[in-house]
Amino acid sequence: AAGVIQSPRHLIKEKRETATLKCYPIPRHDTVYWYQQGPGQDPQFLISFYEKMQSDKGSIPDRFSAQQFSDYHSELNMSSLELGDSALYFCASSYRTDLRGYTFGSGTRLTVV
Amino acid sequence: AQKVTQAQTEISVVEKEDVTLDCVYETRDTTYYLFWYKQPPSGELVFLIRRNSFDEQNEISGRYSWNFQKSTSSFNFTITASQVVDSAVYFCALGTSYGKLTFGQGTILTVHP
Numbered sequence: 061a062a063g064v065i066q067s068p069r070h071l072i073k074e075k076r077e078t079a080t081l082k083c084y085p086i087p088r089h090d091t092v093y094w095y096q097q098g099p100g101q102d103p104q105f106l107i108s109f110y111e112k113m114q115s116d117k118g119s120i121p122d123r124f125s126a127q128q129f130s131d132y133h134s135e136l137n138m139s140s141l142e143l144g145d146s147a148l149y150f151c152a153s154s155y156r157t158d159l160r161g162y163t164f165g166s167g168t169r170l171t172v173v
Numbered sequence: 174a175q176k177v178t179q180a181q182t183e184i185s186v187v188e189k190e191d192v193t194l195d196c197v198y199e200t201r202d203t204t205y206y207l208f209w210y211k212q213p214p215s216g217e218l219v220f221l222i223r224r225n226s227f228d229e230q231n232e233i234s235g236r237y238s239w240n241f242q243k244s245t246s247s248f249n250f251t252i253t254a255s256q257v258v259d260s261a262v263y264f265c266a267l268g269t270s271y272g273k274l275t276f277g278q279g280t281i282l283t284v285h286p
Binding site: 102157 | 264271274278
């Protein structure tokens, strides 16, 4: 079965650079969620989109923005990167907010040097 | 607001011992889902179980079992006859109608040979 695809798997950026993370949800899933997991921390919700509209927002820094496209894939754009942005970034998808099919991608490991 | 508490930060056992990971949650929602995820050193979140708030049946899957008690807002996870491959970080999570998940702090399980 198709899973949630995240790219890239690993990313190394320098401070003050920009990074773009991509998430391709499971077919027929129309809702995407982004989470950030710092070292030794639990995943923290950043933002979600349903039908290309932002549906919920967590502790997402102003330097970060995200959007969902017509094919339901989503991109998380991170600007003016800081060392503290180094983390695992997970994307999850579902059909509407039905948690029965909630599925996480394998994550993108971002390292800021 | 949703809250998940995993009382044990770290647990260390010897192979073949049974181990129980505790999870207590708080929510005002009457409909919610509870999850357990395993996170090995490679970083991905491996789905273990999902239980909705109306289903208090305990579940057993191989060496894994889950005890859901709504009266105490707990959803505990037991591994019987632990193995070295069970070593990982385990997260309990709570999902409500908006779709985002709230995670506990995680329990680091180390199984020694």
